[in-house]
Amino acid sequence: MANTFYTAFLSEKYKLLRNREIFGVLIVPMVLVFAIAGYIIYDVMDSGGAVAVPNPWKLLLGRYVFQFFYLLYPILVALFVYACCDVEYKNNNYKILFTLPISKSNIFFSKAVFILLTLLFSILFAYAAFLISGYLLSLIYPVLGFQNYDFRVVIFYTFLKLFITLSAIAMIQLALSLLFRSFIYPIGVGMFMLVFSVLVAQKSFSDFIPYTGAYNAVMNILSENDSFARLDYSNMLMLVIFLLISFYLFKRKGQF
Structure with a gap:
């Protein structure tokens, strides 16, 4: 049983790693965090100097990052999940799958x-980029005050709850894509619900x-909610x- 699951997983990994959408989910959020950190540096340079900010982790970096995340992440997830199903629709792969x-x-x-797992790594990359950006900003512009606040617990729970949210959204999108x-339809429903x-x-x-x-997620970071x-x-x-709904729909594919 374990061996057959592992074989199926390796096959799935080989097949889905060829989709460009997976790199969007993994890389775009991380790049976005660094881009926002870069904009903060540019803004400080353009204004002629840094000014102290009350808890810049939430009011400077966190506010901008999660305002983009709540709009961007669900759409990225919807595109990625549909791509995972679309690879089976091509050349009628479902018939081949059910003969294995x-x-x-x-x-x-x-x-x-x-x-x-892809979503987990995506969140971990974004989480690491968020922490690294804050620490770099504290080194480059100490006056901003990043080093004056220990915000690690709030940041951890905000990203953890975002992962739970995106996992639930992924399963909804999987059911729609099946x-x-x-x-x-799957992308339209996802955008409407967002x-x-x-x-x-x-x-x-x-x-x-x-x-x-x-x-x-935006409210959590701004209100310092860690529960x-x-x-x-x-x-x-x-x-x-x-x-479970997605599993039922997947099994029905074998009937067509």
């Missing part, structure tokens, strides 16, 4: 694990909309629910 001497569960869960063969979640973010029922977690809330637990549940 490997169980459907091993094939599906190897794909799901690969998606979640349900619809067209590129338009905008809708921002509009209803202050409503109590928004805690049951995983896409709200991307917007809440789990109902939304985070709901996203964990949504992750499991839509993983």
